[in-house]
Each structure stands twice: as structure tokens, then as C-alpha cells.
Amino acid sequence: MNVLKTWKKVTASIMLSIMTLGSGLTVLETPQASAAANAVPAYEVKFLAKPEAVLNADGKPNSDVLQTLGLDSSPRAIGVEYFDTDSLGLDEQGWNVRFRKKEDKNNYELTYKKRYPIINGDVEAALTLANQEGFDASDDNYEAEIDWGYGKQTLSFSNTKKVDAITSGAQLPSDSKALEMLLDKLPGKLKNWSASNWGKQQLSASRAYGPITFERYEGTWNGQEMTLEVWPILNEAGTGVENIVEVSFKTDDASTVSGLRAQLMQLLENENWLLPGDGLKTQLILERY
Incomplete structure (x- = not known):
């Protein structure tokens, strides 16, 4: 009788060990889900230049600027406008929607951009926050970029779509037609950003800020593709325009x-061309138009 009890105990112990081992093997064989890595951004370095120091009376860069920065003397005209609600609902959530036409292209560029401020130079923190909100290394629809200005950095994720143009040169279509195209190509991230159809509702209620036609001068400096842009933006008083000059490379x-x-x-400092400070053209346009 005692022998039978002992055998039952031993058998139970063996079975328990087998079950435990099997359970352990099952856990080992189950692959662990891993989160997508943070996006790897490109960089665009941007500085503002003093208009009175770099432009001639006709608003064109002077010969010293063109030569020093390796820029072509013939610019490309680009028409642009932004869309948002009167209360800037999209901008409040870090979104900008841009409609653009380059004079030498036969298509429109529709860009949906989400921005994240970089605090105290902590790029990784901004990338991690963006990752948590759906912008990670696995998303091929959005281009990650860090705008690095005079004193601050901004992380952005841009989704650009192209639509055949119905206008020529840098001319934009009517606001209603542009908005129709933007709504048609609206990406899912913006459409359902904070709630189902939130972005679609915001954009549907939007109006155009602009348009503006700016000139881009391109060239090569220090092995980098250099760009100088002259943006004639409505002045703060609304009585005329002021030229915003931006020098950048990617x-x-x-x-x-x-x-x-x-x-x-x-x-730029040595030439006395640098305008110390940061300026976001988009914000000026949203504030003044």
C-alpha cells in the first residue's frame, strides 16, 4: 500500500515536470513582438538672411551672394498656399497642409506635414514621441526631416502627393479646386488624427492662406545643394510686402x-548677411493672410 502511494507521488511529480517543461518550451517558441524603430531623419539647415544686405533694389540676390554661395542667377518661380480653418485648427495640432506649383513642372505638389518641436536639442525624445503617434521607421509614406535653424530645431514628417496640373507656370488653380484635390488625396493619419474623420472635417472647413509666388535660386556650396529663396510675404501691418530671405541646404x-x-x-556672419533668429515662413503666412 505504501509502495503504491509512493509510486503515485513519483508519477505525479514526473508528469508535473513534463507539463512545466512543455509550458516553458511553448513560451520560448512564441516570437516576441517588437516595436518599430524610430524614424531616421534627414536634415535641412536653414538661416535667415538680411534682405537689405543680400538683395538688390529689384528683390534679386546681388552678384556677391550668387557667387559666394554658388547659385545660378536664374531662379525658379513657385506658387504656394496653405489651407487651414479660420481658427487654425490643423496648425494647433501640429499639422500643415500645403498646395504648391513649380513653374517648370506639369503637376501640383500636395503636402501634408506633421511637426514636432525638439526641446533642448533632444532629437531622440521627439522621434520617440512621433513613433508613439504612428510615425516610425517602417512608414514609407512620410519623409522624416529635421529643420535646423539659428536657435531651434523642428522635426517634421511629410507626405507629398502629385496631381496633374490644369494651370501653367507657377499659377495655382482656384481655391475650391485646390481644396478638392487636397481632400481627395487626404492621407489616413491626418484624416483620423484625433478622432474619426477629424482631419477631413478640419480640412473641409478650411480656406486658403496665400497665394504667394516665391523665387528659388539653386546651386552648390561645399559639395551641398544650396538654395536661396526670396518670399514676398504680406507685412505685419497689411499695407505691403516684405521679403523673407532664407538660405538652406539638405x-x-x-x-x-x-x-x-x-x-x-x-x-553668413563674416559677410554680414546673417539675420540672427528663427522664422517659420508657414507661421507668418498663417498669421498674416
Whole structure:
């Protein structure tokens, strides 16, 4: 009798061990889900330049600027306008919707952009927040970029779509036609940003801010594609326009961007062309139009 009890105990113990081992093997064989990595951004370095120092009376860059920055003397005209509600509901959530036409292209560019401020230079924190909100390395629809200005950095994710143009040059279509196209191509992230159809409702209630036709001068500086843009934006009083001049270059190389930025800043300072401070053209347009 005692032998039978002992055998039952041993058998139960063995079975328990097998079940435990099996359970352990089952856990080991189950793949662990891993979160997508943070996006890897490109960089655009931007500085404002003093209009009175770099432009001639006709609003064109002077010959010294063109030569020093390696820019072509013939610019490309680009028509642009932004869409938002009267209360700037999209901008309040960090979204900008842009409609653009380059004079030498036969299509319109529709860009939906989400911005994240970079606090105290902590790029990784901004990328992580963006990741948590759906912008990660696996999303091929959005281009991650860091705008690095005089004193601040901004992370952005842009989704650009192209539509065949019905106008020529840098001319934009009617506001209603442009809005119709923007709604038709509205990406899902913006459409359902904070609630189902939130973005569609915001954009449907939007109006145009602009239009503005600016000139872009392109060239090569220090091995980088250099750009100088002259934006004639309505002045604060609304009585005329003021030229906003921006000098910029783009790079995918995070290891060299800091050094190149320092070189460009030093060059602009040495020539007395640099306008110290940051300015976001988009914000000026949304405020003044």
C-alpha cells in the first residue's frame, strides 16, 4: 500500500515536470513582438538672411551672394498656399497642409506635414514621441526631416502627393479646386488624427492662406545643394510686402551636418548677411493672410 502511494507521488511529480517543461518550451517558441524603430531623419539647415544686405533694389540676390554661395542667377518661380480653418485648427495640432506649383513642372505638389518641436536639442525624445503617434521607421509614406535653424530645431514628417496640373507656370488653380484635390488625396493619419474623420472635417472647413509666388535660386556650396529663396510675404501691418530671405541646404549625413551648419553660419556672419533668429515662413503666412 505504501509502495503504491509512493509510486503515485513519483508519477505525479514526473508528469508535473513534463507539463512545466512543455509550458516553458511553448513560451520560448512564441516570437516576441517588437516595436518599430524610430524614424531616421534627414536634415535641412536653414538661416535667415538680411534682405537689405543680400538683395538688390529689384528683390534679386546681388552678384556677391550668387557667387559666394554658388547659385545660378536664374531662379525658379513657385506658387504656394496653405489651407487651414479660420481658427487654425490643423496648425494647433501640429499639422500643415500645403498646395504648391513649380513653374517648370506639369503637376501640383500636395503636402501634408506633421511637426514636432525638439526641446533642448533632444532629437531622440521627439522621434520617440512621433513613433508613439504612428510615425516610425517602417512608414514609407512620410519623409522624416529635421529643420535646423539659428536657435531651434523642428522635426517634421511629410507626405507629398502629385496631381496633374490644369494651370501653367507657377499659377495655382482656384481655391475650391485646390481644396478638392487636397481632400481627395487626404492621407489616413491626418484624416483620423484625433478622432474619426477629424482631419477631413478640419480640412473641409478650411480656406486658403496665400497665394504667394516665391523665387528659388539653386546651386552648390561645399559639395551641398544650396538654395536661396526670396518670399514676398504680406507685412505685419497689411499695407505691403516684405521679403523673407532664407538660405538652406539638405543632407542625409547626420555625422557632418553640425560641422557644415557651423561653416555656413560663419560664412553668413563674416559677410554680414546673417539675420540672427528663427522664422517659420508657414507661421507668418498663417498669421498674416
